[in-house]
Amino acid sequence: ENKEQKFVYDFTEGNRDLKDLLGGKGANLAEMTNLGLPVPPGFTITTEACKVYLDSGTEPGALRDEVSAHLDALEKKMGKKLGQADDPLLVSVRSGAKFSMPGMMDTVLNIGLSDASVAGLAQQAGDERFAWDSYRRLIQMFGKTVLDVDGELFEDAIDAAKAAKKVKTDIELDAADLKKLVKAFKKIVKAEAGREFPEDPREQMDLAIKAVFDSWNTERAILYRRQERIPGDLGTAVNVCSMVFGNLGPDSGTGVAFTRDPASGHQGVYGDYLQNAQGEDVVAGIRNTVPLADLEKIDKKSYDELMQIMETLETHYKDLCDIEFTIERGTLWMLQTRVGKRTAGAAFRIATQLVDQGLIDEAEALQRVNGAQLAQLMFPRFDDKAATELLGRGIAASPGAAVGKAVFDSYTAVKWSRSGEKVILIRRETNPDDLNGMIAAEGILTSRGGKTSHAAVVARGMGKTCVCGAEEIEVDTKRRRLTVGDVVVEEGDTVSIDGSSGKVYLGEVPVVPSPVVEYFEGRMHAGADDADELVGAVHRVMAYADRVRRLRVRANADNAEDAARARRFGAQGIGLCRTEHMFLGERRELVESLILADTDEEREAALAELLPLQKKDFVELFEAMDGLPVTVRLLDPPLHEFLPDITELSVRVALAESRKDANENDLRLLQAVHRLHEQNPMLGLRGVRLGLVIPGLFTMQVRAIAEAAAERRAAKADPRAEIMIPLVGTVQELELVRDEAEQVIAEVQAATGSDLGLALGTMIELPRAALTAGQIAEAAEFFSFGTNDLTQTVWGFSRDDVEASFFTAYLEKGIFGVSPFETIDKDGVGKLVRDAVTAGRETRPDLKLGVCGEHGGDPESVHFFHEVGLDYVSCSPFRIPVARLEAGRAAA
Numbered sequence: 001e002n003k004e005q006k007f008v009y010d011f012t013e014g015n016r017d018l019k020d021l022l023g024g025k026g027a028n029l030a031e032m033t034n035l036g037l038p039v040p041p042g043f044t045i046t047t048e049a050c051k052v053y054l055d056s057g058t059e060p061g062a063l064r065d066e067v068s069a070h071l072d073a074l075e076k077k078m079g080k081k082l083g084q085a086d087d088p089l090l091v092s093v094r095s096g097a098k099f100s101m102p103g104m105m106d107t108v109l110n111i112g113l114s115d116a117s118v119a120g121l122a123q124q125a126g127d128e129r130f131a132w133d134s135y136r137r138l139i140q141m142f143g144k145t146v147l148d149v150d151g152e153l154f155e156d157a158i159d160a161a162k163a164a165k166k167v168k169t170d171i172e173l174d175a176a177d178l179k180k181l182v183k184a185f186k187k188i189v190k191a192e193a194g195r196e197f198p199e200d201p202r203e204q205m206d207l208a209i210k211a212v213f214d215s216w217n218t219e220r221a222i223l224y225r226r227q228e229r230i231p232g233d234l235g236t237a238v239n240v241c242s243m244v245f246g247n248l249g250p251d252s253g254t255g256v257a258f259t260r261d262p263a264s265g266h267q268g269v270y271g272d273y274l275q276n277a278q279g280e281d282v283v284a285g286i287r288n289t290v291p292l293a294d295l296e297k298i299d300k301k302s303y304d305e306l307m308q309i310m311e312t313l314e315t316h317y318k319d320l321c322d323i324e325f326t327i328e329r330g331t332l333w334m335l336q337t338r339v340g341k342r343t344a345g346a347a348f349r350i351a352t353q354l355v356d357q358g359l360i361d362e363a364e365a366l367q368r369v370n371g372a373q374l375a376q377l378m379f380p381r382f383d384d385k386a387a388t389e390l391l392g393r394g395i396a397a398s399p400g401a402a403v404g405k406a407v408f409d410s411y412t413a414v415k416w417s418r419s420g421e422k423v424i425l426i427r428r429e430t431n432p433d434d435l436n437g438m439i440a441a442e443g444i445l446t447s448r449g450g451k452t453s454h455a456a457v458v459a460r461g462m463g464k465t466c467v468c469g470a471e472e473i474e475v476d477t478k479r480r481r482l483t484v485g486d487v488v489v490e491e492g493d494t495v496s497i498d499g500s501s502g503k504v505y506l507g508e509v510p511v512v513p514s515p516v517v518e519y520f521e522g523r524m525h526a527g528a529d530d531a532d533e534l535v536g537a538v539h540r541v542m543a544y545a546d547r548v549r550r551l552r553v554r555a556n557a558d559n560a561e562d563a564a565r566a567r568r569f570g571a572q573g574i575g576l577c578r579t580e581h582m583f584l585g586e587r588r589e590l591v592e593s594l595i596l597a598d599t600d601e602e603r604e605a606a607l608a609e610l611l612p613l614q615k616k617d618f619v620e621l622f623e624a625m626d627g628l629p630v631t632v633r634l635l636d637p638p639l640h641e642f643l644p645d646i647t648e649l650s651v652r653v654a655l656a657e658s659r660k661d662a663n664e665n666d667l668r669l670l671q672a673v674h675r676l677h678e679q680n681p682m683l684g685l686r687g688v689r690l691g692l693v694i695p696g697l698f699t700m701q702v703r704a705i706a707e708a709a710a711e712r713r714a715a716k717a718d719p720r721a722e723i724m725i726p727l728v729g730t731v732q733e734l735e736l737v738r739d740e741a742e743q744v745i746a747e748v749q750a751a752t753g754s755d756l757g758l759a760l761g762t763m764i765e766l767p768r769a770a771l772t773a774g775q776i777a778e779a780a781e782f783f784s785f786g787t788n789d790l791t792q793t794v795w796g797f798s799r800d801d802v803e804a805s806f807f808t809a810y811l812e813k814g815i816f817g818v819s820p821f822e823t824i825d826k827d828g829v830g831k832l833v834r835d836a837v838t839a840g841r842e843t844r845p846d847l848k849l850g851v852c853g854e855h856g857g858d859p860e861s862v863h864f865f866h867e868v869g870l871d872y873v874s875c876s877p878f879r880i881p882v883a884r885l886e887a888g889r890a891a892a
């Protein structure tokens with residue numbers, strides 16, 4: 001504890017940049033105060049004071065005196081003392097952390113009321129009922145949040161009072177009833193808390209401040225922070241603010257307002273107002289609010305002033321703000337403002353609107369949106385014009401709109417999907433046994449678990465729509481049905497789930513394609529509707545990003561169709577063509593005969609058959625990406641991936657043998673499968689190792705690439721092929737492959753008389769490659785970081801297994817906040833990347849550097865790759881717009 005440290009700031013002393021110290025609410029109250037807006041006077045106790053309290057169990061020594069000094073000043077300003085008998089100053093004590101944690105922490109209103117001052121308040125307000133109601137609210141809130149009394153007991157007492165009087169609503173209780181209720185509440189406090197309700201106003205205030213500090217570490221606050229990834233050691237600030245009352249009659253009220261529509265971004269009058277009520281009543285939805293526009297008729301002066309203030313706030317914050325306000329007998333007071341949350345679509349619209357208004361520039365506009373929002377806009381979604389029947393609501397765990405027949409176990413999910421049905425897998429929660437069902441399903445719905453539950457983590461990994469923790473839904477797997485109230489959904493009934501909103505619907509909701517994807521695809525036509533406006537905003541923001549970004553964006557694509565789409569989406573080449581994808585389907589048998597070949601002739605024959613097929617693939621790919629680089633990776637996966645499953649084949653052969661009609665080929669195949677079987681295939685015979693072990697395989701591929709390039713050249717086109725060697729661990733491997741490849745290229749060049757300009761490079765996807773990048777760069781013209789394998793090998797995590805097996809536990813324990821296969825692990829894997837970049841460029845200053853692991857399309861990782869100085873990122877076609885945007889944001 002630093003003696004010089006200041007723990008209390010008057011609202012006139014702070015500003016909006018002090019969120020770390022004053023919390024969001026306190027910083028913005030100070031900002032508004034200094035803008036000259038009508039904020040009820042008050043002061044803020046810093047997060048530092050809270051941290052001292054949480055660390056040591058007691059408030060900092062200096063705090064009491066500082067609070068006294070600020071309270072003195074406040075009393076002078078207000079011309080009355082806290083709890084003064086004839087005219088009490090009342091204050092609210094509210095939590096306010098740096099990040100908004102809605103409803104998670106504590107607030108106590110009306111502090112300063114006591115048996116001594118309640119009459120004074122009644123007299124000043126000219127309203128006895130109001131005074132007793134305020135007092136009753138204080139004891140109730142204080143009892144519940146400060147003294148830990150079960151809130152139900154107070155509610156029960158209110159119900160009893162209403163029953164005794166035979167009335168239905170609180171409003172019908174008069175001053176005398178409320179007075180009795182105050183007595184009853186005090187009894188409850190005494191009995192439950194073992195102490196009297198404190199009559200001393202200062203004691204009330206001090207205890208409330210401590211309770212707010214303590215509320216930082218309630219179970220629900222901890223849980224919320226973990227889910228929202230808010231650090232646990234920030235602490236909360238405490239705002240002590242003089243009370244104003246919206247419940248002093250029809251000329252009073254309370255409301256919320258937005259400077260623009262948080263759903264569309266449109267400017268206008270958005271918000272709600274509730275006459276003769278306190279803030280808590282609005283949240284509790286006790287009475288019906290009216291649209292904010294109606295305030296103009298109710299109280300024109302306050303309305304005009306509010307409109308003026310909203311404009312001031314927008315120009316000042318240069319962004320959408322949301323506001324809480326109260327009108328006390330015709331006087332408007334601002335209780336809170338902050339830069340408001342908005343939908344993904346509104347974020348893009350608002351960013352461009354603010355540019356048009358000259359409030360922000362393009363660079364700032366890029367900071368107002370992000371890749372996650374763009375990704376959200378690219379999912380197909382439910383037609384919002386369609387009639388729907390809402391079944392329930394859960395956590396939006398993995399975006400998308402999925403429709404299918406309800407199934408309650410994985411076996412049925414797989415069975416039905418095999419027969420062509422679309423299914424939604426519904427479970428209480430999922431576990432690794434559900435994996436096949438999850439793969440088979442269109443979407444996953446669970447009634448338990450949060451954003452890091454198994455269902456959520458695995459679904460996100462698979463890019464599958466998921467709603468989890470829909471608690472109103474009762475899942476009965478035994479009877480194969482779910483119930484919500486009296487609605488029953490049986491196996492086979494259709495449900496629709498929205499992974500972006502968490503909503504679950506009964507029946508089929510029609511799905512419409514994303515207008516943003518239609519735009520990227522070039523299918524969006526002009527027409528004056530709302531979607532066009534969104535598309536216009538996205539178009540402009542993408543242009544801002546493209547103008548400033550340094551990183552180029554390429555696609556991972558293996559065929560002409562994907563390449564063409566990638567190009568429409570803005571790809572500047574192909575960063576990874578996985579040639580193994582060209583070996584599947586009908587060609588699998590050719591690969592099989594290559595693997596089974598006993599003699600050079602057999603092998604050469606198999607290769608000769610593959611060559612023209614490969615060449616045709618490349619011709620198409622180069623055509624789709626004409627003029628742009630295409631990185632073709634030579635064959636990478638373990639060979640057994642091209643062979644039949646060992647168990648199935650063994651059974652088939654055994655059965656055939658028992659019938660004495662085993663065929664020769666199957667027997668050979670089984671031998672090969674056994675020979676090639678590996679315990680750890682990902683660490684076995686794959687990548688460059690294949691090229692070195694199977695004569696002619698890589699040279700066939702290189703020849704196909706070279707001949708395809710030559711053919712395109714002959715057609716006056718501009719092919720720009722790059723040949724990439726996978727899984728290199730040492731420069732010797734690369735040199736061997738390189739020598740062979742150069743020879744083949746020279747042959748093709750000589751035969752065709754054209755210089756093909758083929759570049760040769762390598763993937764850096766093993767730790768040893770990264771560690772010896774300086775040597776490897778001697779033989780490579782480019783590096784492409786394979787961060788999938790690099791993550792797998794640096795962590796020792798099997799990329800195919802861990803997300804479904806133990807990552808849920810790791811995420812829950814906070815070992816990492818997000819899977820390292822999703823967002824690059826900067827400290828570990830990232831360090832190798834950074835060092836390899838430096839070492840590589842030292843050897844070869846013009847070394848071209850990129851990344852083609854999944855991280856290439858992940859927003860946070862793109863920023864990292866920008867920072868370490870890569871030349872490009874490569875990702876799947878659908879993520880290209882996100883990568884472009886984030887590359888722009890990183891550079892802006």
Ligand code: PEP
Pocket residue numbers: 576578636765785786787788789790852853854
């Ligand atoms: C990688 O390992 O990051 C990579 C891009 O290669 P693959 O995913 O094909 O192993």
Ligand code: MG
Pocket residue numbers: 726765786788789
């Ligand atoms: Mg790899």
